[in-house]
Amino acid sequence: MSKLRFDGKTVVVTGAGRGLGHAHTVMFAARGANVVVNDLAGADQAAEGISATGAQAVADGHDISTPEGAAGLARTAFDAFGSVDVLVNNAGVGRFAPFAEEKQADFDLIMKVNVAGIYHVTRAFWPHFVARGQGRVVNTTSPAGMLGNAGQAAYSMSKGAIYALTRSLAVEGAEHNISVSAIAPGAFTDMAAQSLTGHDATLARLREEMPSELVSPVVLYLAHETSPASGITLDAGGGRVGAFFTGSTLGIVDRALTPEVVAARWDEIIDRTGYEVLPDGNSLIALRRPAKD
Numbered sequence: 001m002s003k004l005r006f007d008g009k010t011v012v013v014t015g016a017g018r019g020l021g022h023a024h025t026v027m028f029a030a031r032g033a034n035v036v037v038n039d040l041a042g043a044d045q046a047a048e049g050i051s052a053t054g055a056q057a058v059a060d061g062h063d064i065s066t067p068e069g070a071a072g073l074a075r076t077a078f079d080a081f082g083s084v085d086v087l088v089n090n091a092g093v094g095r096f097a098p099f100a101e102e103k104q105a106d107f108d109l110i111m112k113v114n115v116a117g118i119y120h121v122t123r124a125f126w127p128h129f130v131a132r133g134q135g136r137v138v139n140t141t142s143p144a145g146m147l148g149n150a151g152q153a154a155y156s157m158s159k160g161a162i163y164a165l166t167r168s169l170a171v172e173g174a175e176h177n178i179s180v181s182a183i184a185p186g187a188f189t190d191m192a193a194q195s196l197t198g199h200d201a202t203l204a205r206l207r208e209e210m211p212s213e214l215v216s217p218v219v220l221y222l223a224h225e226t227s228p229a230s231g232i233t234l235d236a237g238g239g240r241v242g243a244f245f246t247g248s249t250l251g252i253v254d255r256a257l258t259p260e261v262v263a264a265r266w267d268e269i270i271d272r273t274g275y276e277v278l279p280d281g282n283s284l285i286a287l288r289r290p291a292k293d
């Protein structure tokens, strides 16, 4: 198979001053892309490091959590390279505590950066992708957002929102040839160290086996023009790649439904035999029709 390259393509990565975002930009640049390295801190140094390899990189220091910051990032990218092919929404914050002890200020920050930020940034580039009839967006959710984790309620909630955004924009973007996918990564970074305080064995495993560089290949594939992916969330970490999917069981349909029917038929309702993987929310309507004899 020929090497997947990005020559002449422009890739914007948020939160790329360190950690996963930094690893993504390094790999994109090594494969020919022009990269826009956004971060609140460390963007200049990261972009200089990439430029030193002979690749085209510009730094952007906007705060992506506001509409103005997102617009500023788009301006940096268009001023430097004229157009954008790929947006990688990677910037995120984590604050971790048992549910009852979560602080209001932490909840507010998580929602502002992880939820509002990705919304503003994607909207800043979306009209450009629609006008060009092409674009690829790779979002960053989390295993916590897909599956839940104790002690991470606000963070998981924000990452669940990113999954929902990915699904909806993939459906909406299809007619414009815009692909929208996501990763749920696992890698040893500053944030991972923070989230795993007290879990020394897991943290040690992460440090030894899960460098950010083993997540970036998944991002590059989702971002590549030859990838058929859209609407999918890949689980990526330590070289493992899997695909999450949302299904529903075949369930029951009873037009005289009562709570007692739900109780009596519980085992049938949760039986996964012959489950359906649905392309979007509206397609549930078909499943809700009574079966015809």
Ligand SMILES: NC(=O)c1ccc[n+]([C@@H]2O[C@H](COP(=O)([O-])OP(=O)(O)OC[C@H]3O[C@@H](n4cnc5c(N)ncnc54)[C@H](O)[C@@H]3O)[C@@H](O)[C@H]2O)c1
Residues within 6 Å of the ligand: 014, 015, 016, 017, 018, 019, 020, 021, 038, 039, 040, 041, 062, 063, 064, 065, 090, 091, 092, 093, 094, 113, 117, 140, 141, 142, 143, 184, 185, 186, 187, 188, 189, 190, 191, 192
């Ligand atoms: N490391 C993991 O195992 C893991 C697991 C699940 C999800 N994630 C997600 O991966 C992404 C990258 O995380 P990481 O592990 O590399 O963490 P990290 O903390 O090392 O990097 C995140 C970067 O985002 C930047 N950032 C934060 N707020 C910003 C803002 N308002 N504007 C611009 N930049 C901002 C930070 O300055 C930081 O450099 C995050 O979305 C995180 O939630 C990471």
